[in-house]
Amino acid sequence: xxxxxxxxxxxxxxxxxxxxxxxxxxxxxxxxxxxxxxxxxxxxxxxxxxxxxxxxxxxxxxxxxxxxxxxxxxxxxxxxxxxxxxxxxxxxxxxxxxxxxxxxxxxxxxxxxxxxxxxxxxxxxxxxxxxxxxxxxxxxxxxxxxxxxxxxxxxxxxxxxxxxxxxxxxxxxxxxxxxxxxxxxxxxxxxxxxxxxxxxxxxxxxxxxxxxxxxxxxxxxxxxxxxxxxxxxxxxxxxxxxxxxxxxxxxxxxxxxxxxxxxxxxxxxxxxxxxxxxxxxxxxxxxxxxxxxxxxxxxxxxxx
Numbered sequence: 193x194x195x196x197x198x199x200x201x202x203x204x205x206x207x208x209x210x211x212x213x214x215x216x217x218x219x220x221x222x223x224x225x226x227x228x229x230x231x232x233x234x235x236x237x238x239x240x241x242x243x244x245x246x247x248x249x250x251x252x253x254x255x256x257x258x259x260x261x262x263x264x265x266x267x268x269x270x271x272x273x274x275x276x277x278x279x280x281x282x283x284x285x286x287x288x289x290x291x292x293x294x295x296x297x298x299x300x301x302x303x304x305x306x307x308x309x310x311x312x313x314x315x316x317x318x319x320x321x322x323x324x325x326x327x328x329x330x331x332x333x334x335x336x337x338x339x340x341x342x343x344x345x346x347x348x349x350x351x352x353x354x355x356x357x358x359x360x361x362x363x364x365x366x367x368x369x370x371x372x373x374x375x376x377x378x379x380x381x382x383x384x385x386x387x388x389x390x391x392x393x394x395x396x397x398x399x400x401x402x403x404x405x406x407x408x409x410x411x412x413x414x415x416x417x418x419x420x421x422x423x424x425x426x427x428x429x430x431x432x433x434x435x436x437x438x439x440x441x442x443x444x445x446x447x448x449x450x451x452x453x454x455x456x457x458x459x460x461x462x463x464x465x466x467x468x469x470x471x472x473x474x475x476x477x478x479x480x481x482x483x484x485x486x487x488x489x490x491x492x493x494x495x496x
Contacts, residue, residue, distance in 0.1 A: 316441035317390065323376055326387035328441055328449060334383065336483060337418035339448045340468040347452055349399075353413075353474040356404030363452050367438055370394040375435060380495060381462035391456045393437035396429045399472060408476045414455055415471030422466050422482035423491070424457065426474065432458065436469060461493040 312318075313328045333339070347363040373395060378388040396412070405426065413423045428434070436453045438445055445451045450467025457464040463484040485491045 313441070313443055313446065315443045318441070320376055320390045324388070325376070325390055325441055328389070328443075328446065330385075330387050331449060332381065332383065332385055333448060334381070335418060335467065336420055340417045341447050342417060342452055342468060342470075344452060347470075349453070349469065350471045351399055351403040351474075352471065354406035354409040354476060355400075355474055356406065359399075359403040361399070361402075366394060366399075366436075366453075370398050373433070373435055375456065375458070377456055377458045379462050379465055382489070389440045390442060391435060391437040392439035392442070393435040393453070393456065396434050396436055396455075396472070399436070400426075400429075400474070403474075405474055409474040411475050411478045411480060413471075413473040413475060413480055413482070414466040414469055415473065416466050417468040417470050420466060420468075420483045422455075422464050422485065423475075423478075423480045424460075424464065425478065434458065457493075459495050461489075461495065463489060464493045 311327075311329050316328055318325045318327060344363045349361045349363075349366060351359040351361070371394065372392055374390060374392045376388065376390050378386055380386045400412070410426050411423050412426050412429055413421055415421055424434075435456050437456050438451075438453055440449060440454075445454060450469075453467075453469040455464070455466045455469060457466075463482075479491075481491060485493075
């Protein structure tokens, strides 16, 4: 009986061992394929074998951005070779000028519309000694106070300042008592337009001679009926036979162009061509600044 019991217990033990082995095998199998993680230590020189995938480009990237893809403010006629696009600040107002514009100078008032078509003034000529002339109607209106309407019968020109005798001349005295001269001169405005006109008038030097220039005088200031002023060196006026015109293109200057008199400041920009002249002042202050000059325009106003 004892022998039978021993065999039974042996068989049961073998069964338990077998079952245990099977359970262990079943339990362990999911982990048998895992790669063991290597232990790391502060002194380990092993690095994980991780490779960053390399993406091969399928096309060559352009070195510049095509101008057509740029916003319109950044486009240029010629594409740049610089692949770096630098942000551009908002543009500041340019001191533009079609011809020149100093940094502090304001832009002269421009007309809202161009006179199109140009209406010829009755009697004006458009050619003189084979030279083509601009029409009076091709001028822009850019006065500071609008058109001045001056009564010829009440008009007086004052010549004063550093003179031997202050002189007052009527409109009819000027056009009848002084020798008249004709010149074809082109006026150039800083706004970019120009007009070639046949001017007729009297010499500034003759008017000054009537009053007698003081030896200290070196500058002449022209005063207009709207408060406009501009100055010129006395020497320039005398040496260049500068005229004060009362006709343009063979007709009397109309009010919108400066009746009764406009200065023909040849070789100077248009803001020196004073209109509606009522005063000629002689001074010894060459630094005097007129209306636009005091707002930043060059005092000499020389054409290039």
